[in-house]
Every structure is written in C-alpha cells, then in structure tokens.
Amino acid sequence: MTQPKTAALIVAAGTGTRAGGAVPKQYAMLAGKPMLAHSHAALSAHPAIDTVLVVIAEGQHDALHAALGPVPFVIGGATRRESVRNGLEALAGHDRVLIHDAARPFLSAAVIDALLAALDTHAGAFPALPVADTLVRFDGAMGDIVPREALYRVQTPQAFAFDAVLAAHRAWPEGAEATDDAQMVRAGGHPVTIVPGDPMLEKITHPADFAAAEARHAASLRVRTATGYDVHRFAEGEELWLGGVRVPHSKGLSGHSDADVALHAITDAVLGTIGAGDIGMHFPPSDPQWRGAASARFLEHAAGLVRAEGGIIDFIDVTIICEAPKIGPHRTAIRESIAAILQLSPAKVSVKATTTERLGFTGRGEGMAAQAVATVRIPEQNA
Numbered sequence: 113m114t115q116p117k118t119a120a121l122i123v124a125a126g127t128g129t130r131a132g133g134a135v136p137k138q139y140a141m142l143a144g145k146p147m148l149a150h151s152h153a154a155l156s157a158h159p160a161i162d163t164v165l166v167v168i169a170e171g172q173h174d175a176l177h178a179a180l181g182p183v184p185f186v187i188g189g190a191t192r193r194e195s196v197r198n199g200l201e202a203l204a205g206h207d208r209v210l211i212h213d214a215a216r217p218f219l220s221a222a223v224i225d226a227l228l229a230a231l232d233t234h235a236g237a238f239p240a241l242p243v244a245d246t247l248v249r250f251d252g253a254m255g256d257i258v259p260r261e262a263l264y265r266v267q268t269p270q271a272f273a274f275d276a277v278l279a280a281h282r283a284w285p286e287g288a289e290a291t292d293d294a295q296m297v298r299a300g301g302h303p304v305t306i307v308p309g310d311p312m313l314e315k316i317t318h319p320a321d322f323a324a325a326e327a328r329h330a331a332s333l334r335v336r337t338a339t340g341y342d343v344h345r346f347a348e349g350e351e352l353w354l355g356g357v358r359v360p361h362s363k364g365l366s367g368h369s370d371a372d373v374a375l376h377a378i379t380d381a382v383l384g385t386i387g388a389g390d391i392g393m394h395f396p397p398s399d400p401q402w403r404g405a406a407s408a409r410f411l412e413h414a415a416g417l418v419r420a421e422g423g424i425i426d427f428i429d430v431t432i433i434c435e436a437p438k439i440g441p442h443r444t445a446i447r448e449s450i451a452a453i454l455q456l457s458p459a460k461v462s463v464k465a466t467t468t469e470r471l472g473f474t475g476r477g478e479g480m481a482a483q484a485v486a487t488v489r490i491p492e493q494n495a
C-alpha cells in the first residue's frame with residue numbers, strides 16, 4: 113500500500129497585535145530561536161510529513177528568511193481563514209494536511225502521531241484540552257453556570273483528509289468568519305474528532321504568554337550528558353590546532369582535517385547527547401572535501417543539530433592529554449575559542465590538561481589525546 117502524501121501548513125501571516133512587540137509574535141525570539149522555527153522544526157522532522165509550507169504576510173519575507181532560511185511559502189490573507197485557504201490551494205496533490213498556528217510553538221511528535229492515527233477513522237481531528245474551571249455567563253451581572261463536562265479548548269495542529277478541508281474552505285461563504293478549520297470541515301458534513309491536547313501547545317496571544325511559554329519550555333527540558341574521545345599522531349611539518357587555536361610547537365598533529373583533537377572530542381560528546389552518531393559519520397575521512405578542514409565547522413554542525421532539537425548546550429568540559437606543549441599558557445584562548453564556536457559564554461566551557469607521567473603513547477610524545485564531556489538540556493519528547 114502506498115503511504116498517504118502528507119503536508120503541513122503553518123499559518124504565520126498574522127500581525128500579532130495583541131502580543132505587541134517590535135515584530136509580529138511568530139518572529140519574536142522564544143527559547144533561543146524565532147517562535148516559528150520551533151513548530152517548523154517539529155513538523156519538518158516528522159517522518160510521515162512530506163511537505164512543510166509556511167503562510168506569511170506580504171512584507172514578511174526577510175523575517176521568514178532570517179527565521180528559517182530558504183523554505184517554501186505562500187502569501188496569506190486578511191484573516192486566518194483566508195491564509196489557510198491560500199496555503200491549501202498551493203498544496204494540491206496531497207492526501208492529508210496538518211494545519212498549525214505558528215503561535216503554538218511547542219509541538220511534539222506524539223501529538224502529530226495521534227492526529228495522523230485519528231485520520232484513519234475521521235476526516236478531521238484536533239488536540240483539545242478539557243476545561244478545568246467553573247464556567248459562568250457574565251454580562252454586567254453574574255448569569256448562569258455553563259456545564260463544562262463536554263467543553264474543550266481547541267488547539268492546533270488540526271489534521272484533515274486534504275480533499276475534505278479544501279472543499280470546506282472553497283464552500284465557505286465569503287465574509288462569514290470561522291476561527292478554525294475543524295468547524296468548517298464539520299459544517300461540510302464530515303466526522304471530526306479530538307485527540308488529547310497538550311499544555312505545551314498553549315497559544316501565545318498576549319505579552320505575558322511569552323514568559324509563561326519560556327517557563328513551560330524550561331520545565332520540559334531534560335538533562336543529557338555524553339562523552340567524546342579522540343587521538344591524533346604527531347607529525348613533522350604539521351600545524352598544531354587545539355580548540356580552534358593555533359598553538360606554536362615543534363610538531364603538529366596529523367589527520368584528514370586540521371586534526372584538532374580537542375574539537376573532535378567535543379564534537380563527539382555533543383553529538384552523543386542527541387544520539388547522533390559520531391564525527392566520522394557526519395564528516396567521513398574518505399570524503400576529500402574535509403581534507404584540511406577547520407574543525408570548528410564540525411563542532412558548529414553538532415551544536416546546530418542539538419539546537420534543531422530545541423536543545424541548549426549547558427556545559428563543555430575537555431581534558432587535553434599530552435606531555436608537550438604546555439597547555440596552561442593557551443588555556444584562556446582555547447576556552448574562549450571553544451565558547452565562540454558554540455555561541456556560549458566562556459564560563460560554560462572548562463579546559464583542562466594532563467600528562468600521563470611519560471607513560472603510553474602520549475607519554476612518549478607520539479601523539480595527543482583529548483576527552484570531553486558535554487551536558488545539554490533537550491525537550492522531553494526528544495529525551
């Protein structure tokens with residue numbers, strides 16, 4: 113059986129008036145990256161999703177590019193409904209679509225899985241949270257209590273059979289508004305169901321919601337640590353690079369790249385925190401493009417992978433193992449260099465050195481070794 117072709121549509125064409133701020137809220141920084149980048153990463157990483165399309169407003173191209181780089185987009189309309197319609201029209205040929213608010217940044221793979229599973233039996237599904245408070249009518253004076261038993265708060269993404277939601281949008285009377293797409297699909301006569309909502313998916317609407325979202329995000333992070341180890345052989349006529357710093361010495365280290373043993377150990381430790389294999393997997397020694405490469409590039413790549421998972425690098429500890437040269441005079445420069453590569457404060461990097469008391473290959477001066485420990489915090493769904 114062929115897999116259904118699945119698209120994700122992120123609506124990001126609003127002005128974010130209620131949230132205020134210098135830029136529309138979906139481009140404001142949240143938990144280390146523009147708000148839109150969080151849900152875009154979650155949807156792009158999901159194995160069942162083939163296409164991710166963003167709907168932006170006229171004039172938001174630069175903000176989109178700064179947030180996500182070159183990604184497919186279309187221009188939205190004056191209302192959320194019009195923005196969704198424009199996106200759907202551009203996605204013809206898909207079987208299923210998830211429609212998501214950029215204003216709900218923290219989307220888990222579990223919610224996406226539940227929505228796609230619900231589409232096996234329904235034309236539409238959305239995450240919803242039960243109402244926890246007493247509900248009352250108030251119109252200047254207290255009115256009746258509203259029974260809350262069957263009331264839910266509606267979230268996104270909303271998942272649909274593609275033809276059903278496109279037909280619902282095309283049939284919707286111009287001028288009539290609908291706050292979400294599920295009500296339109298239901299009005300088209302299709303069964304729509306709910307899956308368990310997620311407090312992490314709360315919508316950012318008002319200025320205070322940013323601080324609440326930051327706190328939810330911080331509380332959801334889990335600590336991961338991993339180690340890295342590397343060895344390179346000394347060779348005459350090579351430069352010695354340690355932690356991205358050129359260290360004067362009678363010999364350098366040989367290797368396919370610049371043989372920066374410290375950065376290689378740190379790169380492996382950082383990759384290890386997200387189970388992303390090792391440096392050789394990402395930059396194979398058999399590939400000529402890495403010959404003589406500056407190892408900062410490898411570490412930047414590893415750090416980018418952690419950030420793409422919503423992770424934060426908390427601390428790096430590296431020990432350089434050699435008889436000579438003395439690392440002490442270069443320690444500060446190496447620490448600052450590693451911190452700059454990782455975009456961290458130097459206080460989050462520790463550089464240590466030891467000899468092996470003239471024992472072993474490092475003791476005989478045949479080569480150098482480095483070992484590193486990386487500590488990161490990553491979102492619970494990836495932990």
Ligand SMILES: Nc1ccn([C@@H]2O[C@H](COP(=O)(O)OP(=O)(O)OP(=O)(O)O)[C@@H](O)[C@H]2O)c(=O)n1
Nearest residue numbers: 123124125126127128129130190191195214215
């Ligand atoms: N014309 C519009 C209006 C809204 N949206 C998107 O729809 C989602 C939900 O809308 P809301 O949170 O109300 O955002 P804004 O319309 O931007 O907020 P405000 O009403 O405060 O201006 C957001 O991701 C928003 O960018 C959209 O794509 N096109």
Ligand SMILES: C[C@](O)(CO)[C@H](O)COP(=O)(O)O
Nearest residue numbers: 192213266267268291292315
């Ligand atoms: C679609 C939605 O997120 C469901 O709760 C919500 O209705 C969109 O926000 P708006 O303020 O109604 O535009």
